[in-house]
Amino acid sequence: MYALQSLVVFNNGAADIKLLATYFERIFTVDLGNYYRIFQEIRIRKGNRTAFLKSLIERLTQRMDDADENPKQYL
Numbered sequence: 001m002y003a004l005q006s007l008v009v010f011n012n013g014a015a016d017i018k019l020l021a022t023y024f025e026r027i028f029t030v031d032l033g034n035y036y037r038i039f040q041e042i043r044i045r046k047g048n049r050t051a052f053l054k055s056l057i058e059r060l061t062q063r064m065d066d067a068d069e070n071p072k073q074y075l
Contacts, residue, residue: 001017001020001021001024001035002017002039003053004020005017005020017035017036021035
């Protein structure tokens with residue numbers, strides 16, 4: 001949510017985190033809990049603070065590479 005807000009994806013950047021959290025909770029039927037605290041915990045990490053996003057990028061890149069090699073499998 002914070003990354004999407006940083007890229008001004010929703011409402012030209014006017015959507016605040018609380019609005020985004022409410023939206024994501026509703027569409028994914030999930031309770032995000034205290035997302036402000038979680039963001040703070042991510043900020044103070046010593047290692048890779050964006051480990052999940054890095055994993056997403058790696059998996060998507062791998063999937064695209066696999067699709068390039070076996071295009072029929074991904075139709």
